[in-house]
Amino acid sequence: MKRVFVFAVLALASVAFASGTVEESATISELIAKAPDAQALEAFVDSSGLEIGPLITYPNPSEEVLELFGCYYIVTIPDELQEVQNSLVDIMEELDGIEYVESNLRIQLEPEVEEDSESYFFMPDSFPDPYTPNDPLYPQQWSKIHTETDWAWNVSTGEGASIAILDTGVDTDHEDLIDNLDMEHAYNFCHNNTNVEDVIGHGTGVAGCAAATIDNGKGIAGIAGNAAIMPLRLSDDQGNIYTSATVNAILYAADNGATAINMSFGQNTSNPTELSAVNYAWGKGCFLCSTAGNDDKNKPRYPGAYENVMCVGASDPSDSRCWFSNYGPTVNVYAPGVNVWRPTKEGGYKPVSGTSIACPQIAGLAALIWAAHPDWTNQQVWDKIIESADTITIDKGKVLRMNARKALDVEKIEEIAEQPVTLPFISAIQIQHGSVNFAYSTPDATDYTLSIYDVSGREVYARDGQLAGSGEITYNPVSLSEGVYFWRISTEQGEVSGKFVYVK
Structure with a gap:
């Protein structure tokens, strides 16, 4: 029989956590x-x-x-x-x-090294977003705008999905995590108890990047800000993790309702026991993702290089490869991995860099898709992430970078900022007693078509009529569910358009 030696290291949310700089037992x-x-x-x-x-x-x-x-x-x-x-x-x-x-080797983690948060990007004051959450640090979350996650939020925020975070635990009292934590299924696989408090800080950041609560007026917005976080602690108080803990956690997550499993750690060689656990979770319907690694090398990292695990590299705001990110044929997709804001175990927030902060954005995206399509298989979720990704050119060639808007099939409907004076003037849009009323005035009598679209760009209503002088067009949306909708009034002179929020 062949003896297999395997070592694993958490690919921490900063560049310092590369496997070449840690000490093996x-x-x-x-x-x-x-x-x-x-x-x-x-x-x-x-x-x-x-x-x-x-x-x-x-x-x-x-x-x-x-x-x-x-x-x-x-x-x-x-x-x-x-x-x-x-x-x-x-x-x-x-x-x-x-x-x-x-x-069952162990590896010790190193302290965190942060990037210069002003060296990569300048964040403008406002964005033409279809949805802007009220989280105060959101304007600094460049990755949400860059990957068009702000558009995807009109369709899904991950409600009903569950993301298992296999890591160093979480700060269970953090203001931006506490509402989404699934403490019923929280478990510590190092000490075999339910204490999942994070004394390292890595897991808190990974969990928040994936699913920090959205629209709570606090901190940041996670990719899937209404998904459940299943905190599964693998490490001891010094940050050591073992293959045995990883295997137990994967199996546990698969059997306890996790729809996505995030593994922000890696090793240089394949591991038959870990592979068996990964394949078990995939067979149970879970989506799994892991890091490409922070070694700036073309080499496989496991579990990311396994067939049923999506391997995630790190990109920057200019759609270049982050200088530390591993690359090559085993990397399936890239996600923002530099100066990404995340919560800290001390209760605050800070921007960090690394492939391990890119990975949970893919786990969060999987949760967004699953919440919108709860009947989909993990293979369908995988395929959607890949086929909807943007093609970018990095120093190693063309690769894929996540695009959440496309993954949720959200089409942009641009508003017309200025209209010629000959077009009908829509002076007000009112929603009263379940009706949507468009008040108009027009210098000339004209035929019109009113079209209503949902956030995916699908036409849900259309009617024809005639405008003359001033008056109202009344629309009774009896078949619509609550949400954001776009309208367009077309005439011989041109079109006017806008959007409204329908609440029953």
Whole structure:
């Protein structure tokens, strides 16, 4: 049997968290063994002074998880046997019933390094947005305008979707997260308890980028600001994470209603146990995404390079590749990854950079799509993200960058700022007792067509008539649901247009 050594590192929300700058554990204290027949393994462990336990450790796993992963074990090598660990592993690999043995290595995280927040972009004071939330830091969130997420919000803010954040935990009291946290399913896979408080800060930022509450008058707006956040903590208090925690969390998220799974961490080699968990979650209908990495290299990073995980690189406001972002054929899509505002574990906010802050924007986009199309499969969500993305040219060639407006099929309907004096003048739009009234005046009698469109550009109503002098056109929208609509009145002289918000 082949022994597989795997190491994982959180690709933190700043450039500093690249795998080349972290320290790998010097010795292997834990191994993961797949043993469909564990009799020989258990006998060897007992006779060798080792310890053995199940890989799956969270409460009440599903029968399907137990059937598929009940044959995976954690084997612990005590300190006094570390000198002979290689010999122990060699023997284990040859035991009857053993399919493979791999390490459960740890990597320690480094402190955060921030970018110069004024070196990349200048944020104008206003935007021609169809929807602007009331979150006070929204004007600094360049990524929402750049990816046209502000247009997508007219259709979806992620309500009903659930994003599992596999990370260092979250600040459960943060003003911009608390309303969206799904604490019923929160779990700590490092300590096997429900304490998901974030002592590192990375997970708080990732969660907020994906789903900080929108329109609460506080902080920022997440991509899917009304989606649920399922906080799943993987790390200990020093930021160490293990393959075993990652596998448990993926399986748990898949069995507990997560529609999207965000993994802002990575490793340099594939891992058969992790791959099995990823494929299980995909088979359960989850959308999964992970980071390309911050090494400025053309190399695969796992889990992002697995077939059923969308790998996310980082781009900047000029649609260039962020200088640190990995690239190459395993990167499926790019998202904003420089000076992206996110919440902090201290209760505040700050802009940070890295592929791990780009990744949750794709998880959030998946939640937006799923909320608008709850009957879609994960493959349909994946395909929509890819086919709706903008093609940009970076230093490595043409790549795709997310576009939320196109992913939600929202068409822009431009308003006409100034009209010739010969056109009918619409002096007021009033909504009274369920009717929409257009008050008009026109110098000449003329035929007209009134058209009403929803935010996707689909015509939902049309009528013809004649204008003469001054008066009102009354429209009774009995079949419309509440929301934003666009109108257009066409005459022989031209067109006038605008929008209204219909509330029953």
